[in-house]
Amino acid sequence: MIVASLGVLTVIQAIIVMFFTSQFQTLSTGGGSRVFEIFGAVITQVQLIILISGLLIMGILAIVLKKTLFGKAINAVADDEEVSKIVGIDTNRIIGRVFFIGSMIAGLAGIFIGFDTGIEPTMGMSLLLKGVIASIIGGIGNIYGGVLGAFLLGFVENFGIWKISGEWKDAIAFGLLIIFLLFRPQGILRK
Amino acid sequence: MEYLIHLAILGSIYTILAISLNLVVGYTGLLSITQAAFYGIGAYVTAILLTTYDINFFISIVLGALITAAVSLLIGYVLSKFKGDYYALGSFGFNVIVYSIFLNSQSLTRGPLGIPGIDRPNLFGLSFSDNFSFLILVAISAVLIFLIAKFISNSSFGRVLKTIREDEQAIQIFGYKTHQYKLLIFVIGAMMASVAGAFFASYITFIDPSTFTINESIFILSIIILGGLANLRGSVLGAIFLILLPEVLRFVGFPSEIAAQMRVLVYGALLVILMMYRPQGLLGEYKL
Numbered sequence: 001m002i003v004a005s006l007g008v009l010t011v012i013q014a015i016i017v018m019f020f021t022s023q024f025q026t027l028s029t030g031g032g033s034r035v036f037e038i039f040g041a042v043i044t045q046v047q048l049i050i051l052i053s054g055l056l057i058m059g060i061l062a063i064v065l066k067k068t069l070f071g072k073a074i075n076a077v078a079d080d081e082e083v084s085k086i087v088g089i090d091t092n093r094i095i096g097r098v099f100f101i102g103s104m105i106a107g108l109a110g111i112f113i114g115f116d117t118g119i120e121p122t123m124g125m126s127l128l129l130k131g132v133i134a135s136i137i138g139g140i141g142n143i144y145g146g147v148l149g150a151f152l153l154g155f156v157e158n159f160g161i162w163k164i165s166g167e168w169k170d171a172i173a174f175g176l177l178i179i180f181l182l183f184r185p186q187g188i189l190r191k
Numbered sequence: 192m193e194y195l196i197h198l199a200i201l202g203s204i205y206t207i208l209a210i211s212l213n214l215v216v217g218y219t220g221l222l223s224i225t226q227a228a229f230y231g232i233g234a235y236v237t238a239i240l241l242t243t244y245d246i247n248f249f250i251s252i253v254l255g256a257l258i259t260a261a262v263s264l265l266i267g268y269v270l271s272k273f274k275g276d277y278y279a280l281g282s283f284g285f286n287v288i289v290y291s292i293f294l295n296s297q298s299l300t301r302g303p304l305g306i307p308g309i310d311r312p313n314l315f316g317l318s319f320s321d322n323f324s325f326l327i328l329v330a331i332s333a334v335l336i337f338l339i340a341k342f343i344s345n346s347s348f349g350r351v352l353k354t355i356r357e358d359e360q361a362i363q364i365f366g367y368k369t370h371q372y373k374l375l376i377f378v379i380g381a382m383m384a385s386v387a388g389a390f391f392a393s394y395i396t397f398i399d400p401s402t403f404t405i406n407e408s409i410f411i412l413s414i415i416i417l418g419g420l421a422n423l424r425g426s427v428l429g430a431i432f433l434i435l436l437p438e439v440l441r442f443v444g445f446p447s448e449i450a451a452q453m454r455v456l457v458y459g460a461l462l463v464i465l466m467m468y469r470p471q472g473l474l475g476e477y478k479l
Contacts, residue, residue, distance in 0.1 A: 002222070002279055003416065006409055007462030014456035125405065129287070132280060171291035174284035181281055182272055 009124065016121040026118035050112045054147070057105060062143045074098055078141060106131075126170060133173055137180040139187025148188055152176075196322045200394055202434045203326070203333040204387050209414040209426035210340045211383030216412070217420035217477055218344055219376050220356030224408045225266065225282040226384050228289035231403030232259045233385025234392040235293060238306040241393070248312030252389045256382040262289075263381030267374045286405050293400035305399025309392050329390050336383055340423055343379070352376055353421070356477065406455075413458050416465055419475025428473060433458060 036043050043051075065071035076084040077094050085091050113119060113127070130153065138149020153173060160172040180187070212226045236255035240246040246254075266285050273281045293300050300306065311320040312328065319325045343349050354362045355369050363369055392398045410433070418429025437454035465472060 002276055003412070004463050004466035007413075007459045007466065010406075010409065010459030011456050011463065014452040014459065017452045018456075129283065136277075136280070165295065167295045168291055171288045171295075174287045177284050178269060178281060181277060182269065185277070 009128070013121055013124060020121065024118055024120045026114065044116075046112070046115045050116065053108070053112070054150075057108075058143055058147050065143065070094075070097075129170075130173060133177045135187075136177060137187055139189040142187070142189045145187055145189035152188070193322060196326050198434060198438065200322065200326050200329050200390075202431050203329040204390050204394070205411070205414060205430040205434055206333045206427050207336050207387040207390075208384055208411050209418065209430045210336055210423060211380040211387070212411050213415045213418075213420065213423065213426045214340055214343065214352075214376055214383075215380040217415060217422070217426075217475070218349060218356065219352045219373060220477070221270075221373060221377065222276075222279040223270070223282045223377070223380075224279055224405065224412060225286040225289075226380070226411050227403045227405065227407035228266075228286045229259050229263055229381040229384040230388040230391070230407065230411075231289060231293055231400070232262055233388025234398050234403070235300055235306070235388075236385070237389035238309045238392045238398050239299065241310050242306060242308060247314075248310070248389070248393060249314060252386060255385045255389050259381050259385035260378050263378045264374065267377035267381075270377070271370045271373055283405060283408075286408050290400060290404055293403060300400070303399060303401075305397055306392075307397045309396045309398070311393055311396070325394060329394070332386065332390065336386065337423060337427070340383075343376075344421075344423065348372070348375075356421075410458065413462050416472050416475075417461060419472035421477040422472075422474040425472055425474035 036045070036048060065074060073084070073089050073094050076087075076089055077091050081091055109127075110119070113123070134150040134153045135146045136149070137152060138147065139145030153176060156176055157169050157172050161169055208226060208230060211229075212223070215221050215223050215226075233252075233255045236258050237248070237251045240251035240254060241248060266282075270278060270281050270285075294302055296302070311318065311325060313319060319328050344352075351362065351367055351369075351372055355372060359369055391402075414429040414433050415426050416429075417432065418427070419425030436457060440453050440457070471477060
C-alpha cells in the first residue's frame with residue numbers, strides 16, 4: 001500500500017509540473033484581504049476562514065462518525081475488516097467512500113493554502129508528511145486527536161524556529177514524530 | 192563513447208545503492224526509506240575530507256563508512272522500536288532530518304551552495320582522473336559489494352535475516368536476538384550506501400543537498416522493487432534499467448522541462464503497476 005501510494009504521489013506531482021510548470025503560484029482573493037486583531041495578534045480574513053472551516057470539518061466528521069450508520073460502519077471496518085464483512089458491511093465500498101471524503105477534505109485544504117501562502121507542485125510531500133505526523137501524535141482514529149496534534153505540531157514548529165533558524169522546521173516536525181513514536185506511540189488521545 | 196562510460200559509472204553507483212538497500216528491505220523485510228541519507232553522509236564526508244583536509248580518497252571512503260556506521264547505528268536503534276508502516280514513516284523522518292542538516296549546517300557543508308572541486312581518487316601515484324579508469328575502479332567496487340552481499344545472503348547470518356522477514360516471533364523462540372541482527376544488517380547497508388556516495392562525490396566533483404532528498408530514497412526503493420526484492424541480480428538489472436530509461440526518453444525528443452518530469456512520472460507509474468500486477472518485481476522472491 002504505502003509503496004504504491006508513493007508511486008501515485010510522484011506521478012501526479014510530475015503531471016502537475018508538466019501542465020503548470022514548477023513555478024510558485026498564488027491565488028488572489030480579489031481586492032485587499034481584511035485584517036483582524038485579536039489580543040494584539042494579527043490574523044487575515046483568509047486565515048480566519050481557514051481556522052473556522054477546520055473546526056467546522058472536525059465537528060461534522062465527529063457527528064457523522066458517532067451518529068450515522070455510515071460512521072458506525074467505518075468504525076467497524078477500522079476495528080476488524082474480516083468480521084465487518086461477515087456481518088454484511090460492503091467493506092470495499094466503505095473504504096472507497098472514506099478515501100473519497102478524505103481526498104476531498106485534503107483538496108479543500110489545498111485551495112485554502114493557495115489563498116493563504118501560495119502553491120507549488122512539490123509542496124504536496126511536505127504537507128502530506130505534516131498531516132501524517134499530526135494524526136499520529138494526536139492519536140490515530142480520533143478526530144479530536146487529529147486537530148489537537150495539528151495544533152501541537154504547529155506550535156512546536158513555530159516556537160522552535162523562534163529559537164533556531166527557520167530552515168529547521170521539517171527537522172523539528174520529524175523530531176517530534178520520532179519522540180512520540182518512541183514514548184507514546186498511541187498519540188495524545190488514545191482511541 | 193564518453194557518454195556510455197558516464198552511464199556505466201552511474202549504473203555502477205546505483206547498483207551499489209540498490210544492493211545495499213536490498214539487504215535491508217529485501218532480505219530482512221524492513222521497509223527503510225532513508226538510504227539517501229547514508230548515501231549523502233558518505234558523499235559529504237568524502238567531499239569535506241578531500242577538499243578541506245586533503246586526505247587520500249581511499250582513506251576517506253573508509254572514514255566515511257565508519258562515520259555512516261556510527262550514525263546508522265543510532266538511527267537503526269531508534270527505528271528498531273517501530274513496526275510495519277511506522278517503520279517506513281520513521282525512516283522517512285530520519286531522511287528529512289539528515290537532509291536538513293546538510294542544508295543548514297553552513298559551516299560544515301556550505302548549505303545549498305554545495306561543495307565544488309572534489310578531487311578524483313589517486314593511489315600510489317596511479318590517478319583515476321579520466322572517466323575510463325574511474326569506471327574500472329567503480330565497477331570493481333560494485334562487483335566487490337555484490338560478492339560481499341552474496342556472501343552475507345548465503346551465510347547463516349543471511350538465513351537468520353530471511354527468517355526474521357518471514358516470521359520474527361518463530362526465530363525469537365529459538366533464542367536469536369533478532370534486534371541485533373536487524374541493527375547489524377541496517378548498519379552494513381548504510382556503510383555500502385556511503386561507499387556509493389563517496390564515488391558519486393568524487394565522480395561528479397560537486398555535491399549539494401538536493402541530491403539526497405526523500406525522492407532519491409524512493410528512486411533507490413523503486414530500483415529494488417522493479418528488479419526484485421531479495422534478489423541481488425535483480426538489483427543490478429533494476430539499476431541498469433532505471434538509469435537507461437530516462438536516457439531513452441531523452442532521445443524521444445521532449446523539451447527538457449518535460450523530459451525531466453517524464454522520468455519521475457515513469458518510475459512512479461512503474462511502482463504503482465508493479466504493486467498491482469507483480470509485487471515481487473522481475474526476479475524477486477519476496478512480496479512487500
